[in-house]
Amino acid sequence: MHFTGGASAQSSADWLCNPAAKASAHLVLARDGSIIQLAPFNVVTWHAGVSQWNGVIGLNQHSIGIEMDNAGGLRQVGDSFQTSFGKPVPKDQVVIAAHKYGGPVMPWQAYTAVQIERAFELAELLVARYGLEDILGHEDIARGRKTDPGPAFPLEALRGRMHGRADDSAPHYRVTASSLNIRAGAGAEFPAVAPALKKGTELVLLEAGDRWNRVEVVGNTDIEGWVNNQFIEPLNAGAARAIAVKKPAAKRKKAG
Structure with a gap:
């Protein structure tokens, strides 16, 4: 699970399809819940980069990449908030929190309710269809290098649901x-x-x-x-x- 850090789902999808990006993913999940599929799930994409988890080195070869349209960390300018590319973000779309792996308490763009719901649905379907072992954030496989999907996304709740808690x-x-x-x-x-x-x-x-x-x-x-x-x-x-x-x-x- 990633956030795009981009301006829109379509612009992120376009960039991921550009060879100059040197990155790719299987899906882009928009803020309205719509989905853009960029590659079949049996094709390796370059969403993980330098990564490791549970003894596995290089997660590109072993995972499905879902990019969620979200700007990630925000800048506070006075009483307002804006993305790294200068787009204003309303206060009701801001989550103030520290990242689970450390760092300051800071503003992050919130995910939409329909986006979170669709992310849960996607994860449930993919885990069931392909027998996936876990659901991870980019932050979990590239600690200190990546912070996505960040504290605004309920990743632990998703993992708990997929692991079938009693x-x-x-x-x-x-x-x-x-x-x-x-x-x-x-x-x-x-x-x-x-x-x-x-x-x-x-x-x-x-x-x-x-x-x-x-x-x-x-x-x-x-x-x-x-x-x-x-x-x-x-x-x-x-x-x-x-x-x-x-x-x-x-x-x-x-x-x-």
């Missing part, structure tokens, strides 16, 4: 500190979205990060936000399944 439930955690702030973003500089969580409060993982996780509080609540990973611990699978059964259906409220 009851299709996300991992559950418990607060270990006497009190823990749940914040509007992935960093201590963001305001709390609710009163501090008490020790033992149970949480559902929504998005995993290197230092901060986005979670939802379990119970009759719609509290959702970011917590520091140092002050939570995973529950065992049995406890997680029990919580998933007891948790009432509730409409989620976006933190911040």
Whole structure:
């Protein structure tokens, strides 16, 4: 899974078809959910570059490349945001977060809901059809060199779904500190979205990060936000399944 870093799905597809790009991929997924296929899945494309994973060197030969139309990291200019090529991005299309492999808290372009939904559908179909072992980001196979698809894409949720977690439930955690702030973003500089969580409060993982996780509080609540990973611990699978059964259906409220 990649982000294009380009201006549009079509312009990215055109560039990937240009020999001067010295890069290619199998699919480009647009922000409206439409798909452009650039190569058959049994043809090697050049989307991974210098890469390694689980003892495999050079992932071009062993993977399917999906490029998602997304600008990636953004620049903040005053109170506004823009792409690296100067295109403005509305605030409601911006995610403020740190990358899971380190770096500053910074703005990233959000993926659209239909784009994420289509990415999940694509991954499910490809894993089932070709027996793929895992779903990885470019960031996972080229650490320190690449940052895509970045913290705005729910890659861990996708991987969890593809690996068939019990009851299709996300991992559950418990607060270990006497009190823990749940914040509007992935960093201590963001305001709390609710009163501090008490020790033992149970949480559902929504998005995993290197230092901060986005979670939802379990119970009759719609509290959702970011917590520091140092002050939570995973529950065992049995406890997680029990919580998933007891948790009432509730409409989620976006933190911040």
